Amino acid sequence: xxxxxxxxxxxxxxxxMAMGLNLQYxxxxxxxxxxxxxxxxxxxxxxxxxxxxxxxxxxxxxIIAPLSFIGNWLIYRYLLLPLVRRSKNQGQLEVDxxxxxxxxxFALVGVMVSIHGEYFTYSYxxxxxxxxxxxxxxxxxxxxxxxxxxxxxxxxxLNRTYAGTAVRAVSVSxxxxxxxxxxxxxxxxxxxxxxxxxxxxGGTLISTFITLDASIGVLFxxxxxxxxxxxxxxxIRGAIIAALILGLVETAVATIVDPGLTLASAYVIFLxxxxxxxxxxxxxxxx
Amino acid sequence: xxxxxxxTVSYGLHQALIGVSLNVSPGExxxxxxxxxxxxxxxxxxxxxxxxxQVDGRVELGGKALLSRKSDEIVEAGIxxxxxxxxxxxxxxVWENLMLGAYSQRGRRAKEDNLKxxxxxxxxxxxxxxxxAHTMSGGEQQMVAIGRxxxxxxxxxxxxxxxxxxxxLLCTELFGNLSHIRETGTGVLLVEQNAKQSLAIADRGYLxxxxxxxxxxxxxxLLNDPAVQATYLGGAAVSQEH
Numbered sequence: 001x002x003x004x005x006x007x008x009x010x011x012x013x014x015x016x017m018a019m020g021l022n023l024q025y026x027x028x029x030x031x032x033x034x035x036x037x038x039x040x041x042x043x044x045x046x047x048x049x050x051x052x053x054x055x056x057x058x059x060x061x062x063i064i065a066p067l068s069f070i071g072n073w074l075i076y077r078y079l080l081l082p083l084v085r086r087s088k089n090q091g092q093l094e095v096d097x098x099x100x101x102x103x104x105x106f107a108l109v110g111v112m113v114s115i116h117g118e119y120f121t122y123s124y125x126x127x128x129x130x131x132x133x134x135x136x137x138x139x140x141x142x143x144x145x146x147x148x149x150x151x152x153x154x155x156x157x158l159n160r161t162y163a164g165t166a167v168r169a170v171s172v173s174x175x176x177x178x179x180x181x182x183x184x185x186x187x188x189x190x191x192x193x194x195x196x197x198x199x200x201x202g203g204t205l206i207s208t209f210i211t212l213d214a215s216i217g218v219l220f221x222x223x224x225x226x227x228x229x230x231x232x233x234x235x236i237r238g239a240i241i242a243a244l245i246l247g248l249v250e251t252a253v254a255t256i257v258d259p260g261l262t263l264a265s266a267y268v269i270f271l272x273x274x275x276x277x278x279x280x281x282x283x284x285x286x287x
Numbered sequence: 288x289x290x291x292x293x294x295t296v297s298y299g300l301h302q303a304l305i306g307v308s309l310n311v312s313p314g315e316x317x318x319x320x321x322x323x324x325x326x327x328x329x330x331x332x333x334x335x336x337x338x339x340x341q342v343d344g345r346v347e348l349g350g351k352a353l354l355s356r357k358s359d360e361i362v363e364a365g366i367x368x369x370x371x372x373x374x375x376x377x378x379x380x381v382w383e384n385l386m387l388g389a390y391s392q393r394g395r396r397a398k399e400d401n402l403k404x405x406x407x408x409x410x411x412x413x414x415x416x417x418x419x420a421h422t423m424s425g426g427e428q429q430m431v432a433i434g435r436x437x438x439x440x441x442x443x444x445x446x447x448x449x450x451x452x453x454x455x456l457l458c459t460e461l462f463g464n465l466s467h468i469r470e471t472g473t474g475v476l477l478v479e480q481n482a483k484q485s486l487a488i489a490d491r492g493y494l495x496x497x498x499x500x501x502x503x504x505x506x507x508x509l510l511n512d513p514a515v516q517a518t519y520l521g522g523a524a525v526s527q528e529h
Binding site: 173177 | 336359362363367376386392393439
């Protein structure tokens with residue numbers, strides 16, 4: 001029961017982070033390997049504002065949202081859009097964007113190490129909370145609730161509003177989107193920026209219960225990748241289920257077997273998905 | 288009026304279109320006949336702004352130059368395009384497809400009227416509005432594609448082989464619907480393999496061969512032209528019917 005609840009709480013936060021990468025990869029078609037660094041930047045901001053001026057990480061999340069949106073928009077506009085324009089096909093764009101964002105991830109790690117080279121250790125709402133008879137840390141529960149609220153709002157926006165429908169249209173087919181009058185470059189830039197903002201918010205939430213450091217981003221990039229590939233690219237429902245599965249398995253392995261094996265367990269799931277269901281859990285057909 | 292003059296498209300060294308000139312007036316159906324690889328699709332894709340090759344020449348709609356504009360700007364200017372394979376949003380619902388058709392400013396302005404008109408032309412789309420588009424039959428998907436294009440409130444509608452993969456019955460229905468679209472004053476530029484049925488509803492036709500226009504005439508005259516009959520209408524068998 002403890003494992004189930006802790007696992008679901010962790011999975012909820014993972015889902016938010018994966019939603020960010022899903023917007024960037026599914027809509028803007030950028031496989032962003034610096035996604036984890038964006039998450040750590042969110043965590044670093046929370047740590048920095050909390051230790052310097054006792055700002056609540058929840059407030060930091062609100063502050064960081066517009067800043068990371070603008071930052072990611074600029075990254076798309078000036079670093080990635082030239083690659084999009086130049087590439088003749090999706091394969092070419094994937095190779096180019098992986099190389100460009102991989103390089104960017106090192107640059108961001110360097111910047112963060114120079115700001116704070118040690119662990120981002122701080123304590124926020126580390127009180128016990130009883131949920132259905134088992135005890136969890138309050139900060140995990142708060143992060144989960146915030147992640148569900150933000151993820152739910154995003155899901156509603158994508159599925160129930162006209163602007164959200166246009167974003168989904170671009171993820172289904174960029175060419176057809178242009179033919180109905182959608183400015184694909186503009187929507188892609190918006191989706192990339194929104195994805196970056198969602199990831200950074202995820203980072204501030206995660207930093208309340210996992211101690212981050214400047215170079216841990218790649219771990220989260222990999223987790224987000226595992227979730228997206230397991231859930232199916234562009235499939236938000238699939239990503240949520242996949243995130244919960246990953247959270248549960250990691251928690252179960254850490255509790256029952258050994259905490260050192262959490263990452264290994266994630267890769268085992270990843271391999272299993274790639275071998276047996278490469279199209280994702282719900283088998284969304286490729287377009 | 289859509290005016291195209293001296294349009295040339297090349298992919299590297301290969302010239303797909305050489306000096307193509309044609310025009311389409313409002314309320315007119317113009318059909319473009321040609322063999323596979325003659326450059327018909329390239330022509331429509333170049334006009335719609337989704338051609339990857341090097342495009343030169345002049346494309347004008349109502350005197351406004353449109354060459355090399357982005358596809359969303361071309362829709363905004365008044366040209367809607369149903370590409371080969373229909374290009375609908377397969378993972379979205381019928382309703383979402385239709386609504387997205389009116390995404391451009393010009394589409395939004397006339398959304399209510401166009402929606403009413405489209406649903407009158409394709410009553411089936413009303414009952415299927417919550418269905419995911421790719422789960423529909425080919426004929427129904429074609430309705431979604433044409434309905435979505437008409438939601439953009441176009442002056443000119445272009446269709447790339449709309450009858451491909453449809454049964455003879457659905458083909459007849461399709462060409463009937465194109466005649467209805469002409470009645471609204473929209474000009475239709477059609478690329479077709481089905482020469483007989485498309486010429487039957489068209490006003491004029493062009494013949495295209497190896498990237499160049501080789502003939503132009505009234506549709507009726509083309510239907511009766513022995514050379515056209517031999518090439519596109521299966522020769523003697525068809526001429527006997529007429």
